[in-house]
Amino acid sequence: MDKYIGVPICEEDIKQLRAGDYVYLTGTVYTARDAAHKRMYETAVKGGELPLDLSGQVIYYMGPSPAREGRPIGSAGPTTAGRMDKYTPFFLKMGLKGMIGKGKRSDKVKKAIAEYGAVYFAAVGGAGALLSRSVKSSRVIAYDDLGTEAIRELRIEKFPVVVVVDSQGNDLYER
Amino acid sequence: MxxxxxxxxxxxxxxxxxxxNHFLSEDMKERLVRAADNETSPLGKKILCQLKENLQIAGEDMIPxxxxxxxxxxxxxxxxxxxxxxxxxxxxxxxxxxxxxxxxxxxxxxxxxxxxxxxxxxxxxxxxxxxxxxxxxxxxxxxxxGFGSENMSRIFMLKPADGIEGVKEAVVSAVRDAGPNACPPMVVGVGIGGTFEKCALMAKRALTRPVDSPSSIPYVRELEKELLEMINKTGIGPAGLGGDSTAFAVNIETYPTHIAGLPVAVNICCHVNRHIIRVI
Known part of the structure; x- marks a missing residue:
């Protein structure tokens, strides 16, 4: 059954989500991929302040193509999540509650998702034109110098995803 | 001159x-439509229909x-x-x-x-x-x-004794390891023979061949067909979420090689297998 969930995501919603659920997300998420993860991680371990408070937030692993005039964003599909695995347990510990990407996660990440009660969603890879229609606005909030890899605040409406790893650590790809 | x-x-x-970046070739579109029609997994079918819609939006609105x-x-x-x-x-x-x-x-x-x-x-x-x-x-x-699928590509320096069974095992293992990361349904480009770099280049070149153009060498054509069946039996399915459509095609290129070697390269491409050819 399809579910409709607000983001940032609350603990009650996380608890009732199960691997395999088809979910439409509405609200605010932040984009960050390889370079932004590296920079945030290096800042945080040195005790520096991050450009956003991660607690309760959802990160979308995505670097868009440039927006044409009058449009909020260009093509906007997920990138491979596994490349962020090195940093993910650290950010989950800091309060990150959700991730949107595509592809497999490491055992360490899955364990951390269960430990901190979070959720990993997959959006359909290679459907960036379709997914861009669920993005209503986009604003760079940090790391502008990284180009497509900057951190963006996105307002999304009925953004379609599938729960891949739920808060109990179940992994849809391993069924 | x-x-x-x-x-x-x-x-x-x-x-x-x-x-x-905005339009796929007719052979790729045809495979996608056929896969959406034939997919037996409901979620797989839903995803393939989204991919069809995605292509339409890309062309109409000029969004990659x-x-x-x-x-x-x-x-x-x-x-x-x-x-x-x-x-x-x-x-x-x-x-x-x-x-x-x-x-x-x-x-x-x-x-x-x-x-x-x-x-x-x-x-x-x-x-x-x-x-x-x-x-x-x-x-x-x-x-x-794109690099989601490029990252899942592999080279195997097999032994001559590994033979055709070794090649099959190598290709299917690369696809299994790629799984959802490579955005299936994939196109699998394979290079067999030559040297280390020659087989990699053949695998890349194989991806630019239409998906409905089997090899002209009879045994290679059979191998392409058999590998495609083996890959689609893995059940990886659209977006790696299960189903019958894991690959649209396996394209193989071959070249003479050394008496001591059997290089095999597997270059994986996602369902957005983009290539355009022009003659000037």
């Missing part, structure tokens, strides 16, 4: 980069099919009776890529150095291969390559 100005190459490459508009791989078969005039050929190609990616609202995904990782901000340089062929024409193939 025929004179071709390299500025003509620049113009063509620019247009080809833009076109390739995928946000990863790739690193531009350019193959040029240059007739030996062609005389090139104007800027140096590689500069002309890179200028075309620069203009295509900038004017066409395509993502700039190239870093100048693999470890220092500073974005070049115009998606250059391209990866360029030139080959001298008979005649007085130039055949250009532009294939923007």
């Amino acid at each position: 025929r004179t071709i100005r390299t500025s003509v190459i620049t113009e063509n490459i620019k247009d080809m980069c833009i076109e390739a 099919i995928c946000q990863d508009t790739g690193m531009a791989v350019v193959f040029m078969e240059i007739g030996q009776d062609v005389h090139l005039e104007g800027d140096f050929l590689e500069d002309a190609v890179n200028e075309g890529v620069r203009r295509g990616y900038t004017e066409g609202y395509l993502r700039k995904s190239v870093v100048k150095d693999p470890l220092l990782r500073e974005n070049t901000k115009d998606n250059t340089p391209a990866v360029i291969y030139t080959e001298i062929v008979p005649g007085d024409k130039i055949t250009i193939t532009v294939a923007p390559k």
